Amino acid sequence: MDSFKNLFFDFSRNFGQSLPKSRTKGLFTLFLTLVLAIIFFSPLSNKSPAVTSKNLVSHLHPGSNYISSLSSIVPSEPHFISQPPRTCTDAVTFSAVNKSNETSRMHESVATHENIISSCDIFDGNWILDDSEPLYRPGSCPFIDDAFNCFKNGRPDSDYLRLRWKPHGCEIPRFDGLKMLKMLSGKRLVFVGDSLNRNMWESLVCALRGSLGNTSNVYEVSGRREFRTEGFYSFKFQDFNLSVDFIKSPFLVQEWKLTTKAGMRRETLRLDMIQASSTKYHDADIIIFNTGHWWTHHKTSKGNNYFQEGNRVYNTLGVTDAFTKALKTWARWVDSNINSSQTTVFFRGYSASHFKGGQWNSGGSCEGETVPITNDTYLSPHPWMMTILESVISEMKTPVFLLNITKMTDYRKDGHPSIFSQPETIRRPGMIQDCSHWCLPGIPDSWNELLYVSLLASRNKFS
Numbered sequence: 129m130d131s132f133k134n135l136f137f138d139f140s141r142n143f144g145q146s147l148p149k150s151r152t153k154g155l156f157t158l159f160l161t162l163v164l165a166i167i168f169f170s171p172l173s174n175k176s177p178a179v180t181s182k183n184l185v186s187h188l189h190p191g192s193n194y195i196s197s198l199s200s201i202v203p204s205e206p207h208f209i210s211q212p213p214r215t216c217t218d219a220v221t222f223s224a225v226n227k228s229n230e231t232s233r234m235h236e237s238v239a240t241h242e243n244i245i246s247s248c249d250i251f252d253g254n255w256i257l258d259d260s261e262p263l264y265r266p267g268s269c270p271f272i273d274d275a276f277n278c279f280k281n282g283r284p285d286s287d288y289l290r291l292r293w294k295p296h297g298c299e300i301p302r303f304d305g306l307k308m309l310k311m312l313s314g315k316r317l318v319f320v321g322d323s324l325n326r327n328m329w330e331s332l333v334c335a336l337r338g339s340l341g342n343t344s345n346v347y348e349v350s351g352r353r354e355f356r357t358e359g360f361y362s363f364k365f366q367d368f369n370l371s372v373d374f375i376k377s378p379f380l381v382q383e384w385k386l387t388t389k390a391g392m393r394r395e396t397l398r399l400d401m402i403q404a405s406s407t408k409y410h411d412a413d414i415i416i417f418n419t420g421h422w423w424t425h426h427k428t429s430k431g432n433n434y435f436q437e438g439n440r441v442y443n444t445l446g447v448t449d450a451f452t453k454a455l456k457t458w459a460r461w462v463d464s465n466i467n468s469s470q471t472t473v474f475f476r477g478y479s480a481s482h483f484k485g486g487q488w489n490s491g492g493s494c495e496g497e498t499v500p501i502t503n504d505t506y507l508s509p510h511p512w513m514m515t516i517l518e519s520v521i522s523e524m525k526t527p528v529f530l531l532n533i534t535k536m537t538d539y540r541k542d543g544h545p546s547i548f549s550q551p552e553t554i555r556r557p558g559m560i561q562d563c564s565h566w567c568l569p570g571i572p573d574s575w576n577e578l579l580y581v582s583l584l585a586s587r588n589k590f591s
């Protein structure tokens with residue numbers, strides 16, 4: 129374990145990126161409004177030690193990691209795990225497919241959803257051209273933050289909406305919002321994490337809503353129309369008695385204020401405390417956690433006098449050590465507070481960013497990207513955060529299903545809002561671009577499609 133930490137320690141030093149520091153609260157708020165809710169940082173440093181990734185993952189779940197973690201939420205084991213991998217019959221390249229052929233083949237092969245999940249890694253695949261409608265029409269969903277609403281902000285190209293995720297080893301059923309609503313009726317689903325999880329939450333709300341003829345019984349319980357400022361939001365699908373909630377918790381652990389001996393208030397991060405929430409969610413039916421982008425924040429990546437455990441504030445602690453401690457705190461909390469026969473736990477993996485020519489706060493851009501990456505050579509190595517996450521999850525008592533979307537997002541340099549995170553009226557040359565979040569409709573819709581597939585596979589629990 130120690131050598132593991134040391135390995136990451138050096139790496140962590142490469143992460144320091146300073147943020148411009150605003151002195152006044154007003155400025156800070158402005159800064160927040162314009163920027164913070166947007167991007168948080170460059171991702172996948174090329175310096176990530178790919179070698180460690182291999183070592184760590186291989187002890188995780190030999191053979192197929194992903195299946196083991198899912199199998200624990202699917203009772204029908206023997207059938208489930210022993211399926212040999214389906215052979216891949218598609219030309220899985222970025223090219224048009226014969227739609228009618230595709231469709232008929234799909235119907236054959238989705239006979240049992242368990243088979244799909246057991247026979248292939250649904251996160252290993254590529255993006256193929258697909259001209260069916262997005263899960264909801266651009267501009268049609270009132271619950272998308274303006275910053276993700278590229279259509280409203282005038283993004284002119286739309287090819288990025290014509291791609292569908294296609295796992296290499298199998299066909300997955302298309303998202304069926306009505307079916308999902310029925311599956312989830314009477315239940316509570318909660319997203320807990322940062323603004324990338326908010327991105328996914330808004331996508332799911334809109335995708336489910338898009339399947340309804342009459343949408344007047346879908347609303348945020350407090351009547352809110354913006355989803356960035358509060359720590360808690362809850363959408364109700366009244367006809368299905370379903371809640372789809374978002375709880376803001378960017379680090380999962382608790383942000384803290386410490387009073388120093390000199391009487392100064394200082395911000396720290398309590399690595400030993402799960403973030404308190406205004407609403408209890410440990411007994412929700414489904415919880416989808418994430419954290420990631422905030423761990424490359426200047427304070428966390430430098431780690432000087434910021435990380436705290438009990439009364440101890442570390443003079444210096446590498447971000448990888450801190451991240452590991454925080455995830456272990458989260459894991460302990462899950463293991464002692466969540467009853468896995470009632471609650472299905474997901475963790476959504478790191479979502480790739482695509483800043484070119486700088487970081488998010490130093491001129492990095494993704495403007496004008498209209499096609500995805502198609503050559504794997506140009507993908508980043510599996511990020512260190514994911515390696516740690518996989519290791520922590522593998523040691524938990526509670527089965528946690530990893531939505532391993534890192535690679536699938538890494539292809540999609542074309543899916544970010546870039547300058548279309550803002551309406552034209554306030555766009556300025558040289559403005560900060562959002563190359564972290566995703567336009568909606570867009571890439572997070574596909575994460576929800578995979579969430580849907582995963583729930584189908586565990587349908588004993590959701591029928």
Ligand SMILES: *[C@@H]1O[C@H](CO)[C@@H](O)[C@H](O)[C@H]1NC(C)=O
Pocket residue numbers: 185193194251510518530532534535536
């Ligand atoms: C997640 O996907 C990456 C490839 O993108 C792979 O290297 C890693 O092993 C996967 N993790 C699990 C737990 O399946």
Ligand SMILES: *[C@@H]1O[C@H](CO)[C@@H](O)[C@H](O)[C@H]1NC(C)=O
Pocket residue numbers: 226229233
């Ligand atoms: C359609 O699928 C059948 C078998 O499933 C195959 O023989 C045929 O070549 C396919 N047609 C096209 C145009 O891909």
Ligand SMILES: *[C@@H]1O[C@H](CO)[C@@H](O)[C@H](O)[C@H]1NC(C)=O
Pocket residue numbers: 226227228229
């Ligand atoms: C697609 O496949 C269907 C059924 O196999 C076939 O009838 C049709 O001609 C094909 N279309 C094209 C454009 O290849």
Ligand SMILES: *[C@@H]1O[C@H](CO)[C@@H](O)[C@H](O)[C@H]1NC(C)=O
Pocket residue numbers: 314315316369
């Ligand atoms: C709605 O679901 C909640 C649990 O989420 C349950 O307590 C309540 O009784 C349900 N109400 C109706 C009318 O079914």
Ligand SMILES: *[C@@H]1O[C@H](CO)[C@@H](O)[C@H](O)[C@H]1NC(C)=O
Pocket residue numbers: 342343344345
């Ligand atoms: C939609 O549902 C609401 C509430 O059930 C109802 O009042 C309204 O008339 C419906 N609208 C349409 C167009 O059916």
Ligand SMILES: *[C@@H]1O[C@H](CO)[C@@H](O)[C@H](O)[C@H]1NC(C)=O
Pocket residue numbers: 467468469470
């Ligand atoms: C967990 O939930 C199951 C099913 O509701 C229940 O039977 C069991 O007693 C619960 N376990 C604990 C430790 O609360």
Ligand SMILES: *[C@@H]1O[C@H](CO)[C@@H](O)[C@H](O)[C@H]1NC(C)=O
Pocket residue numbers: 503504505
């Ligand atoms: C991917 O890119 C590398 C490096 O530019 C190149 O050598 C390779 O041929 C490319 N592969 C494909 C399939 O285009």
